[in-house]
Amino acid sequence: RTIYLNGSWVDEADAKVSVFDRGFLFADAIYEVTAVIDGKLIDYAGHAARLRRSLDALRTAMPVSEDELLELHKDIARRNGIKEGLIYLQITRGVQDRDFVFPPDMQPTVVMFTQQKRVLDNPKWKTGLALQSVAEGRWSQRQIKTVQLLYSSLMKTEAHRQGYDDVLFVEDGYVTEASSANFHIVTPEGAVVTRDLSNALLHGITRGSILDLAQKAGLAAEERLFTLDEAKSATEAFLTSATSFVTPVVSLDGNRIGTGEVGPVSRRLLDVYIRENL
Ligand code: PDD
DSSP states (O other): OOOEETTTTGGGGGGGOOOTHHHHHOOOOEEEEEEETTESSSHHHHHHHHHHHHHHTTTOOOOOOOOHHHHHHHHHHHHOOOSEEEEEEEEEEOSSOOSSSSOOOOOOEEEEEEEEOOOTOOTHHHHOOOEEEEEEEESSTSOOOBBBHHHHHHHHHHHHTTTTTTEEEEETTTEEEEEEEEEEOTTTOOOOEOOOOOTOOOOOOHHHHHHHHHTTEEEEEEEEOOBHHHTTSSSSSEEEEEETEEEEEHHHHTOOOTTTOOHHHHHHHHHHHHHHOO
């Protein structure tokens, strides 16, 4: 693969970052993942806007211009021949001798790579996912898309060992989100419900697009807190993310959700999202 690293295009074998990089030592870094279908960037404007918000939260200036950022995304897909897959972008605060205090004027490290992946051919869209609820254990600033993903990684790996597809984080009885996707339910009345935005969860770009599409499709959409119990008694549930679009959830802690099969609302929102973006 051809990697973008600090203004240069290099082969992945030559893409090296210092051991003193604060991304490595402090997880002092943010990232974005954008899907590519037929060479086209999906929901790019949303990802670029959230990148700016994450950088603001880290009090770091945008290291490349808006136009340049878009060109880099197009260029890296082209250079790596990505028709279908994803583009990963990470910006760290940069390199400094290890110190908890960082100066205001550091030179950020910017890395981009691609992953070829058949994002339109997801077997879980037919079978649905089995989720396991676990206590929320991440830090409290989850609206910032940081690379501080250890808790999510440990919990998802343990859930996999136990035969689940993913975890569902629960805090004070309320659902926050899954390890790397937002979680939504469909109520017995047919409304799509998703948690309202706060520091408790990542403000998913796909989440926002799906809420718009649900409303356009004439579905009621509610942004509010909901409990694990409400999720368990939902008619349908689904996850949204840049790499999985809309993926149905059919069981939670071993209990069937609705009929235990992929539901019509989830299926319809997936179809509408793909159609909208092709
Ligand atoms: N994850 N919540 C969390 C914790 C996430 O990590 C993600 C995305 C989402 C969905 O956000 P979006 O719709 O903007 O992708 C929600 C990416 C895909 C990842 O870490 O690979």
